[in-house]
Amino acid sequence: MASVDAPRKPERRLSKTGRERLVSVGRHAVLLIWSFVVLFPLYWIVSMSLKPPSEAITLPPDWIFLPTVYNYIQLFQQSSFIMAFANSVFMVSASVILVLIIGVPAAYVLSRWKVPKQRDVLVWILSSRMLPPVAVVFPFFVIFRRLNLFDTRIGMIFMYVTINLSLVVWVMKAFFDGIPETLEEAAHVDGATQFQAFWKIILPAAKPGIFSVAIISFIFAWIELLFSLVLTNDTAVTVTMQVYQFIGVRQIEWGMLAAATTATILPVLLLIIAVNKYLAAGLSFGVVIKE
Incomplete structure (x- = not known):
């Protein structure tokens, strides 16, 4: 079968x-x-x-606890921290404004015009970011001493502009390269000058890129520590130096260190939240341009 x-x-x-x-x-x-x-x-x-000093480093940690602002009260009662925080806000904000004023037009020129030896110029600009900070901090120390810029806010603003300028130029050049030249040609047909086309057409289109490099420049300058340690002493002390002060030789003030760190992170978070809508608008703008 x-x-x-x-x-x-x-x-x-x-x-x-x-x-x-x-x-x-x-x-x-x-x-x-x-x-x-x-x-x-x-x-x-x-x-x-948000924990009392006695509970800040207990192991295992207390996951459920009664929050307290004791560390923040102690932190902001220190005039040195308030002065350092104000110094950082002023110097970093001023450096971001200056680096955008210098870097954005420079990137536009490099993107739209044929600059002699343009590739060499771009590599030269980028070379300022190639060396590690420890290799250039001592030459800057000597220069600042000679020019009476040591421990001055103007000197630190100049330093922040120096370390962020290459970033702004390279990123914004790539962004301007992605904006069609037909937008400027249409503006010229309507009678706009080169500056008017740049100011009224290109800059609004490049707004997402400008906000992006502004945030990155702000963060890089805000968290910088090595140059602050070497090039400042009393007048131009930054907030990162004050955070570092809570790490002592014999003990670490963990509660105060955590409060100072949180206070240092907060401005960056607020800045990112404030410009988030512009970044989202930039993504949609890029999609429209590609189509």
Whole structure:
């Protein structure tokens, strides 16, 4: 007798919608885990700043505790920290404004005009970021001493502009390269001069890039420590130096250190939140231009 084959079970395959849903769930799970990894140190610092000094470094840590602002009260009662915080806000903000005034037009010229030996000029501009800070800080120390710029706010503003200028020029040149020249040609047809086309057409289109480099320049200048340690002493002390002061030789004031760190991070977060809508608008603008 011929053997009768057993009936095969029907294969179950996910539909296209099911596969897409599964991929979406996996992607969101990965993003959620990564967000937890990134944000956990921030949570740790903030929670430590809200604990009394006796509970700040207890192990295992107290996950449920009664928050207190004792560390912040002690922190802002120190006039040195307030002065350093004000110094950093003034010097960093002034340097960002100056670096945009210098770097954005320079990037536009390098993007739209044929500059002699343009490639060499771009490499020369970038070379200021190639050397490690420790290799150039002592020459700057000698120069600042000779020019009476040591421990001055003007000197630190100049230093911040120097370390951020190459970044602004390179990023903004790439951004201007992505803006079609037909926008300027249309403005010229309507009777606009070269400056009017740049001011009224190109700059508004480049606003997302300008805000991006402004944020990056602000962060790089705000968190800088080595130049502040070497080039300042009393008058132009920065907030990062004051945070460093809470790390003593024999003990570390963990509560005060966490409060100072949180206060230092806050301006950067507020700045990013304030300009977030411009960055989102820039993404949609880029899509329209490509089409």
